[in-house]
Amino acid sequence: MKSCTCSTRNNIYYNEYLQLLSLIIISVLARLFFVKYILHDARSTDLYAWENVANLLAIGKNPYNETSQLNWPPFWMQLVFTFNFIAKSLHAHFYKVVQFFLISIESLIICLLYFIHKLFFIDSNHKLKSKTMFIFFTLLFGICLNPIAIFLVTAHGNFDVLLIFFTVLSLLFILLTLKTSSKNFWLLSSAFLGLAILTKTIPVILIPIVFFHFFKRFKFVESLLSIYLIGLPVVLGMSIIYVLGPEQITNNVLHYKSISGYFGITGLMEVFNQSSWIGWYEIFFSRALAILLIILTFTLTFKRKLLSAKQIVLLYLLSFLTIIIFGPGYGPQYGYWCIPFLVLTFSFVERKFKVLIIIFYIVAAITYTIEYGVGNSFGGWLISLCTNCDLASTLNQLIDGKINSTLFRLPLFLSYIMIYLSLSTRSRLCH
Numbered sequence: 001m002k003s004c005t006c007s008t009r010n011n012i013y014y015n016e017y018l019q020l021l022s023l024i025i026i027s028v029l030a031r032l033f034f035v036k037y038i039l040h041d042a043r044s045t046d047l048y049a050w051e052n053v054a055n056l057l058a059i060g061k062n063p064y065n066e067t068s069q070l071n072w073p074p075f076w077m078q079l080v081f082t083f084n085f086i087a088k089s090l091h092a093h094f095y096k097v098v099q100f101f102l103i104s105i106e107s108l109i110i111c112l113l114y115f116i117h118k119l120f121f122i123d124s125n126h127k128l129k130s131k132t133m134f135i136f137f138t139l140l141f142g143i144c145l146n147p148i149a150i151f152l153v154t155a156h157g158n159f160d161v162l163l164i165f166f167t168v169l170s171l172l173f174i175l176l177t178l179k180t181s182s183k184n185f186w187l188l189s190s191a192f193l194g195l196a197i198l199t200k201t202i203p204v205i206l207i208p209i210v211f212f213h214f215f216k217r218f219k220f221v222e223s224l225l226s227i228y229l230i231g232l233p234v235v236l237g238m239s240i241i242y243v244l245g246p247e248q249i250t251n252n253v254l255h256y257k258s259i260s261g262y263f264g265i266t267g268l269m270e271v272f273n274q275s276s277w278i279g280w281y282e283i284f285f286s287r288a289l290a291i292l293l294i295i296l297t298f299t300l301t302f303k304r305k306l307l308s309a310k311q312i313v314l315l316y317l318l319s320f321l322t323i324i325i326f327g328p329g330y331g332p333q334y335g336y337w338c339i340p341f342l343v344l345t346f347s348f349v350e351r352k353f354k355v356l357i358i359i360f361y362i363v364a365a366i367t368y369t370i371e372y373g374v375g376n377s378f379g380g381w382l383i384s385l386c387t388n389c390d391l392a393s394t395l396n397q398l399i400d401g402k403i404n405s406t407l408f409r410l411p412l413f414l415s416y417i418m419i420y421l422s423l424s425t426r427s428r429l430c431h
Contacts, residue, residue, distance in 0.1 A: 015132065016118070016132060019132055019135075020110075020111060020114050022136075023110055023136065023139050023140060024107045024110055024111070026140065026145070027103075027106065027110060027145075028103060028107060030144060030145055030150060031154050032103075034150055034155075038381055039155055039379065039381045039384075040381075040385070041384075042379040043095055043379050044156045044157060044379045046157055047095045047156075047157040049067075049069040050069075050083075050098060051094050051095065052067065053067065053069055053070060053080050054080050054094060055084075057077070057081045062241075062244055062245060063077060064077075064244070064248050064249060064252065068251075070252065071253055071256040072199070072253065073197075073199070073238055073253070074237045074241050075198045075199050076199065079101070083101065084097075099153070099157060102154075102157065102158075102159065103153055103154075106143070106149065108165060109161070109164060109168055109340060110139055110143055110144065112165075112169065112172055113343055113344065114135060115172070116171070116172055117135045117138070117344065117347055119175075120175055120179075121310070121313075121347040122134070122135065134347070135347070138343055138347060139343065141361075142343035142346065142361075143339060143340070143343060146339065146365070147368055147369055148335050148364055149161075151368055151369075151372040152332070155378060155379035156332070156333065156372070156378055158333040158336070160200070160333040160334075160336045160337065162199050163196055163199045163200045163202070163337075164336055164337065164339075164340055166192045166193070166196035166203075167192075167193070167203055167206070167316070167340075168340050169188075169192040170203075171312070171313065171316055172189075173188040173192065174186070174189040174209070174210055174312060175309050178306060178308075178309060179309075183222050186214055186218060186226065187222065187225060187226055189210055190210060190211065190225075190226040190229040190230045191230075193206060193210050194231065198233040198237055201234065202320075205289075205293060205319045205320075205323065207230065207297075208296045208297040208300050209300065209307075209312060209316065209319075210230070211223075211227070211230060212297045212300050213300035213301070213303070214306075215301075216301070257328065258327070258330055258331050259330070259331075260278050260328040260330075261278060261402040262405040262409075263406060263409050263413060264325060264327075264406075264413050265281065265326065265328070266281060266282075266328045267402065267403075267406030267409070267413075268406060269281070270406060271403050271406050271407065278328065281328055288326075289323075292322070313341055313344050314345060314423055317341035317342065317345060317423065318420065318424060320334075320337040320338055320341070321416060322420075323337075324337065325413070325416050325420055330409075332368065342360075349423075353422060353423070356418060356422050357419065359415065359418070360416070363412055363415040364412055364415065367408070370395055371409075373395070374395040374396040374399065375396070382395075383396070
């Protein structure tokens with residue numbers, strides 16, 4: 001009887017790992033197919049910028065002082081240096097090495113999401129086969145074949161996938177902390193949040209969830225170590241580059257904000273010819289966000305009962321959605337901030353919320369397909385694929401300029417609001 005049980009368990013593990021391997025292979029093949037047969041040599045202005053940064057580093061210059069192309073802590077710059085070294089050693093194109101790295105990181109995200117699904121968000125009452133197939137198809141369409149993810153990792157060469165990798169790792173370990181009350185898991189969550197902030201500073205909005213919600217459950221020394229792990233990487237990294245160019249770091253990194261007027265609230269200000277309001281709105285948003293984070297910090301600190309795993313995932317998602325919807329600036333890479341958390345959310349919300357997520361997915365996929373297909377700054381793969389195509393040039397004109405971009409992205413903006421409002425309500429009901 002025991003041998004039969006062990007054999008069954010081994011078969012289960014084998015099928016799960018085979019399923020995960022299939023997801024990774026499908027994901028990688030989809031991206032390689034897009035790069036080879038559709039994208040060709042088309043690439044975004046960001047990939048050209050990274051190559052310029054690599055060339056400056058190769059001749060011993062500081063790209064933070066020489067250009068305005070680096071607006072974040074120095075972790076990505078260090079990786080760019082490494083990519084250039086590998087490219088020269090292998091006699092490969094620099095941007096191909098970047099794409100390979102980002103595709104690899106995305107494969108790791110798929111692994112993490114698979115195990116988070118399996119450990120926390122699949123009802124044990126469901127039949128095993130239906131559980132694993134649900135995870136498979138959610139990840140297959142949520143990430144592996146998601147055109148948004150494909151465009152951002154290949155055509156754009158955007159490194160927000162690395163930011164999300166560290167953020168999802170932080171989420172995994174905070175959920176394990178919730179499940180086991182282990183200080184080691186909490187410190188690992190803090191460490192990976194610190195690395196996410198070192199990549200880009202936006203994950204500081206998650207500190208109330210990772211630190212303040214849990215620190216009273218642990219010893220004072222452990223809490224100090226958590227602060228150290230969250231804050232030291234970015235403080236150390238920024239202090240080193242700051243002394244090499246205080247003015248440039250202040251202007252290009254510390255005061256950096258995404259371009260306003262092309263999406264959402266500030267874009268609508270441009271549409272209604274009220275661009276003078278944008279500066280005031282930027283000040284209002286920064287102060288409102290600070291107040292919101294203070295309120296969230298106090299709420300989570302003095303909350304007697306810990307949040308559930310579902311509530312934590314929703315808070316991660318809603319935190320990023322707050323920046324996307326209400327923030328004065330916008331970048332298409334923001335879409336990747338939501339993908340992993342929407343994939344996880346899809347596994348535990350009711351059918352009506354699943355329908356809303358699918359609607360958002362369709363609207364976003366169409367928007368990104370057109371934008372990356374005809375937008376010159378994003379590679380314009382459709383233009384390079386079809387040089388004499390009048391449709392591509394017509395669509396390019398439709399998304400050119402602040403007003404046109406805002407109106408083109410308006411369905412996407414409304415879809416973000418729809419998801420935000422519906423899941424905000426849902427988060428209060430999760431247990």
